[in-house]
Amino acid sequence: MELDPLFISRVQFAFVVSFHAIFPVFTIGLASYIALLEAIYYKTDDPSWLKLSKFWTKIFAIVFGMGVVSGIVMAFQFGTNWSNFSYSASNFLGPILAYEVVTAFFLEATFLGVLLFGREKVPRGLHLFAACMVALGTFVSSFWILSANSWMQTPAGVEMVDGMIQMTSWTQAIFNSSFPYRFAHVALASFITGGFVVAGVSAWYLLRGRHGDIAEKALKMCVIMLAIATPLQLLSGDMHGLNTLEEQPVKVAAMEGNWETGPNVPLLLFAIPDMANETNHLELGIPNGASLILKHSADGVVPGLKSVPPEERPPVGVTFWSFRLMVAIGTLMILVSLTAAFKLWRGTLYQSSGLLRIFSLMIPLPFVAVVAGWFVTEVGRQPWIIQGMMTVGEGLTPSLTGWMALVTLLGYIAVYAVVFAAGLHYLRKVIVAGPDEVEHAHAQITGTPKRPWSAVGGEFEAPAGAGRS
């Protein structure tokens, strides 16, 4: 059997980028949350905020570490497996990625050291500053990387000369047409992901009757934020979709499972797309739904997959179902957030064990939605690596053989399986152990006397053999 380096490279990229994506999308939201907690603590001097911040910083450190190491892989994946693409697009991608490193990665990595280890070594104001710089770094990073990704979806400001991308306008290229929508959509996704994780863990504590005071505080903050962010995400997703309809109509056709260009297209709730026969099986849909959503009128014309030759169509099934999965989770999130906000207003939230249980069960869902969303936009772009300019086949590394790609793919799967399993295990351990008693640490920071062992505020991880779990 002939191993196809193109297919295996695509699977490899999908795997390493999906694995990577789940960490930053959480840490972007969480970094802002920690900066906020630190700011409140700075202002109020109330140790419960310090306790919350220390607890979530611990979680942050683990997740951020996994994000960093899987991110280094991404910096080299373009060169190892997609060297023709990297070389051709280097005039644009190179500076953009380099700017990401110097404006964001250094900021995050360096100030994270101070945030984690510097609480007793720098003045409180500087420690707060470090927390803000980490949060800022995560946002700046997403700005550049989403600009690069959006440019691959909706290229602008460049021309192809003898196989090389040459710049004609940096502003047009950086602020290309899909970028604002993608940036808004991902930024909101980060807040929502962070919010649901913090809310889920807090709800779990409340269900167990542990850490009631600070769990209530954290849950309340999250519910208010989520009640605003989740409906906004629906809006940003809708606007993002309308931009895609304009710029990448074939992707929208795949998302809707629509084969023929025409009016009165139904919104399919279920279908099994069949690319070979250019049709769907077992269709179940709402009449005129897709036309209404995309064109805001029942007889709006929706593009179909048959508008391009078969070799220019993305894998329909994956795009179609990833989109449905993302939307379903998004809808559930809006319902849960609004219900919780209502109960918060009525003063019954902390006693609603049903809703608290739902929150704690929902922790994995934002991650699933984020990965599904990336599948929609990335698989839906196929067969293009740069929409309309270069295909994935043209972008592949010429010297790459199928077995090389396969061996490294299996290698990454093995490495990430170990790292992920261990990461989840230690995260669980930190959560089960709960926020430490940090009054001593607070006393030390504010200058009141400390007791032996108090400075560490993390007894559970200090002595090697004496862990509590």
Added chain:
Amino acid sequence: MELIDLTLIWVLLIGFGVFMYVLMDGFDLGVGILFPFAPDEESRDLMMNSVAPVWDGNETWLILGGAGLLAAFPMIYAVFLPALYIGVFLLLAGLIFRGVAFEFRFKATTGKKWWNVAFFGGSTVASFAQGAVIGSYVQGFNVVDGRYVGGAFDWLTPFTLMTGLGVVAGYALLGVTWTIMKTEGKTQDWAFKLAPKLLGVVLLFFVLVSAWTPLTNERVMARWFDHVNWLWLFPATTLIFAAWVFYKLKQRSDIAPFIGSMILFSMFYLGILISMWPLAVPPNYTFWDAASDPGSQLFLLIGFMFLIPIVLGYTAWTYWVFRGKVTAGAGYAGH
């Protein structure tokens, strides 16, 4: 019409970035390489805590190297990575294991010894892979029309095996002198005992590589033996600094051995550049052939002029914050 040679500026900038990476991640990888040889678990805690606040920033210089190459010398990026495909995977897998070991080891109870192994193994494999990359650069690549056309294991030769091991020894030397600077008591005693031996091993590799490279490579031979005799100041200075480090180790000086080892590394680094200049993708392409569009080089350069000093500024500040000896109970136990 070109008043400024942007490509030359970028050679200096990338050279500086790689140099920063080698020095900074060099010592924290070195700490990992030394891990199993440390006297006890408490020493390992101290050693890990001494690099925990800064390793992440150090490793960012590697990402800057990758992105900087893509921006300024895309041909290097698009040839080296495919040519070193398997080596790059080993490098990344190594960095992943040692990177997560920082967080996981201190959270582990029964699994702690496994994270010791991961920290050591990951650091060693990553260091070896970096040495092999340098060796392959000296060795050259099979390139047609700017694209790599060789096989998956062309990079793995006795020569790259040797440069790989040389870098492992070199990083271990940086790691052990760092440990001397950052610890006291039994950990420092152990480091003082180990450092002269490591320095000897490093010098042995230095002599081996210096002899082997010109003998197998006519271009390098010509560079060192044909024209410029003052180049001989280079190995001479290197040996003088090595002697100085020996002397300072004997005197049990805290900081000088680390500084001296960094200077030694700088000399090796410059020596390689002198051998290879002006080739970016040997044997046929110079830095000017490998360069990106001047517009892209300029666009990034303008930002770098402001941003790199800022980065250096706050990096220096964190090193200042975490200056001095690490003590038990500080660092990881504290967050």
